[in-house]
Amino acid sequence: MSILRKALTTAAMTVALMAATGAHAETKRIALVVKALGIGFFEAANKGAEEAAKELGDVEIIYTGPTDTTAEGQIEVINSLIAQGVDAIAISANDPDAVAPALQKAMERDITVISWDSGVAKEGRQMHLNPSSSALIGNTIIKLAADHMPEGGDVAILSATSTSTNQNIWIEEATKVLPNYPGVNLVATVYGDDLADKSYREAQGLIATYPNLKAIIAPTTVGILAASQAVTDAGKIGAINVTGLGLPSEMAGAVASGATKSFAIWNPIDLGYAATMLAYNISNGAKAEPGASIPMGRMGAATLDDNNEAAMSDPFTYDASNIEQFKSIF
Amino acid sequence: MTTKPTPRVIPDRLTSPLSRALRSWEALLFAVAVAVFIANSFASPYFLNAWNLSDATFNFTEKAMIAFAMALLIIAGEIDLSVASIIALASTVMGLVMTAGFGTPEIVLAGLATGLACGALNGFFVARLGLPSIVVTIGTMSLFRGISYIVLGDQAFTGYPKDFAYFGQGYVWWVFSFELVLFAVLAIGFYILLHRTNFGRAVYAIGNNPTAALFSGIRVERVRFILFLLTGLMSGIAAVCLTSRLGSTRPSIATGMELEVVTMVVLGGVSILGGSGSIPGVVLAAIIMGLVTFGFGLLNVPGIVMSIFLGLLLIGTIALPRLAKGLRRG
Numbered sequence: 001m002s003i004l005r006k007a008l009t010t011a012a013m014t015v016a017l018m019a020a021t022g023a024h025a026e027t028k029r030i031a032l033v034v035k036a037l038g039i040g041f042f043e044a045a046n047k048g049a050e051e052a053a054k055e056l057g058d059v060e061i062i063y064t065g066p067t068d069t070t071a072e073g074q075i076e077v078i079n080s081l082i083a084q085g086v087d088a089i090a091i092s093a094n095d096p097d098a099v100a101p102a103l104q105k106a107m108e109r110d111i112t113v114i115s116w117d118s119g120v121a122k123e124g125r126q127m128h129l130n131p132s133s134s135a136l137i138g139n140t141i142i143k144l145a146a147d148h149m150p151e152g153g154d155v156a157i158l159s160a161t162s163t164s165t166n167q168n169i170w171i172e173e174a175t176k177v178l179p180n181y182p183g184v185n186l187v188a189t190v191y192g193d194d195l196a197d198k199s200y201r202e203a204q205g206l207i208a209t210y211p212n213l214k215a216i217i218a219p220t221t222v223g224i225l226a227a228s229q230a231v232t233d234a235g236k237i238g239a240i241n242v243t244g245l246g247l248p249s250e251m252a253g254a255v256a257s258g259a260t261k262s263f264a265i266w267n268p269i270d271l272g273y274a275a276t277m278l279a280y281n282i283s284n285g286a287k288a289e290p291g292a293s294i295p296m297g298r299m300g301a302a303t304l305d306d307n308n309e310a311a312m313s314d315p316f317t318y319d320a321s322n323i324e325q326f327k328s329i330f
Numbered sequence: 331m332t333t334k335p336t337p338r339v340i341p342d343r344l345t346s347p348l349s350r351a352l353r354s355w356e357a358l359l360f361a362v363a364v365a366v367f368i369a370n371s372f373a374s375p376y377f378l379n380a381w382n383l384s385d386a387t388f389n390f391t392e393k394a395m396i397a398f399a400m401a402l403l404i405i406a407g408e409i410d411l412s413v414a415s416i417i418a419l420a421s422t423v424m425g426l427v428m429t430a431g432f433g434t435p436e437i438v439l440a441g442l443a444t445g446l447a448c449g450a451l452n453g454f455f456v457a458r459l460g461l462p463s464i465v466v467t468i469g470t471m472s473l474f475r476g477i478s479y480i481v482l483g484d485q486a487f488t489g490y491p492k493d494f495a496y497f498g499q500g501y502v503w504w505v506f507s508f509e510l511v512l513f514a515v516l517a518i519g520f521y522i523l524l525h526r527t528n529f530g531r532a533v534y535a536i537g538n539n540p541t542a543a544l545f546s547g548i549r550v551e552r553v554r555f556i557l558f559l560l561t562g563l564m565s566g567i568a569a570v571c572l573t574s575r576l577g578s579t580r581p582s583i584a585t586g587m588e589l590e591v592v593t594m595v596v597l598g599g600v601s602i603l604g605g606s607g608s609i610p611g612v613v614l615a616a617i618i619m620g621l622v623t624f625g626f627g628l629l630n631v632p633g634i635v636m637s638i639f640l641g642l643l644l645i646g647t648i649a650l651p652r653l654a655k656g657l658r659r660g
Contacts, residue, residue, distance in 0.1 A: 037632050067633035070585055071576065076389050080627030083382035084374075097488050097578035101499060121488070162484040163580050 027058050030279050031081045032272060033091040034065035040247045041221050044330035045272030052276035052297060059280060062086060069194060071098035078102040082109055088279035092117035096165050100124030112283040116275040118166045127288040127304055129275055131266040133311040138173025140264050140315050142181055144243040145215040148261045152183015153214030156206045158227050160194040160220040170219050192223045199226035207234050218244035224263060228254035248318050248326035255323045262319035268330055274299045274312050355599035359614035366618055370625035377628060384505035390620035391509040392568040393587060397594040398520040399564040401612045403557045404595055407537045407604030408463040410452060413565045414587035415474035420444040420569035422478040425487025425579040434494045442566040448474055449562015457554040478581035487579040498575025509571050521609040537604035594619055597647050
């Protein structure tokens, strides 16, 4: 067989292979794009997505994301998903604006695009699923701190990056409800960039700078863990209470030692499940428009507001009474 | 009887030009590029598609533009680690110019001018004051990005004019994007500059022995200054492309890109100690990195595996010539 004929056969086979893949389009391929791989929260969301896929039957989940929490990395991931011609992309964005052009391109090629957890600018997605309402979260994180400081005192916030969409909204909402908690005095907001070592150093800085600090509020799973470690290492257990949003599996130790008395989180398993259900239903023709109600399986239905956003459920408080039960789940 | 001495032939090269070319670093890189291309074509049915390949080029074009200038800088024995921060600052200045109501030409000029100014500052410290470039540029790395953070905080510049999107999202002809064409033009430009001009010879001379270069009449200080200017300008050009592609500016733009650029240059066969390297090598390294990232992306391989692969490729790149040398000596 001549080289030319060999090459032609290979080319023909490639075309046949591509056609064959096209014919298998009945299985919906839904990509769950996360901020970065290797984060417990998103691994748990993937579990929920897989659960939804099993329930729906004809769904294949592609769980993917960049190594670092960068918008550039997510755009590379989105481009490769567009190239694979997936049916839907459900993304938790590192940057609401920077990923929008790439997602617009995906929508132009008939891919359903929704965002969940950390949103995308309106023009870059069909709908956004908030894990809870921002107002409720903002209130919850302040309430968690206030619950354990009856005499009031200084609190500080340790956030993720200064560009994290969701953290910024929650802190804004938290600041709004502060007047309802007269004793609580917010002294500083610092950024640990969702990096364990930087968050730890920022927490150390807070402990050193504010001698009357009663609580550190970290609305990020990386930050709360690092802060509770910093408080433990500084020998301040009992004096400073670390609270905020964390994962039960990572926080079990801190709750046991008393560095953290209670913290909150929605259920990321439910979130991944609901996002997958929504992506599936929209991809199958459900209209994402203001006022629409789109079913999300066992989580009920999402009602879209004027910005095509919906809230899933209330955040849930974890403490010594229930941590043992949840720490093995996520 | 006396024997006439046979005329001795002293070859100007020990090996023929052809075998030299075949054994060169570029030949090895070319083989790797072809291998990666073939492996990708077999691994994924989506790889051999003109539009998908075109999308893949965005993974490396911006980094490669900077890598060309960085290659010259490293050959001359210097380094610039502030390139990603120059992008952040240039993009921020472009955002400010846009907010002030100016159009696309002014925005682009502002980006390029900022790049040049940053390069001039680096060049002043290194070439004029004689400070080590690694120290200076680690400093300016924080400085430039720090200014962007001061200007923007957790805000973003969005709403760039429609025609500005052309630089990062437009196509010159068919699948050939503006960025890809610019990459090709710059590659040729830098090839001529390094391999066909006196300036290029001077760069090699300085990298091999700056003192000898000085005594042979090369204006070392000026060449170094120009190289930093050039790197700044290329970062400015990359900033225009990246900002246009993202359609927005945040201070976290291009975080960590400096290391990817240096990786590209070293993989391209440029000696990190200075004195040797070529532009075709850098072009091939850019293409290999782009193809590997895109190919792995199509297979939904986690990003960390890609990083490990690129890391091994890089260590292999540096170790291989040494090992080969050791073997030859026996």
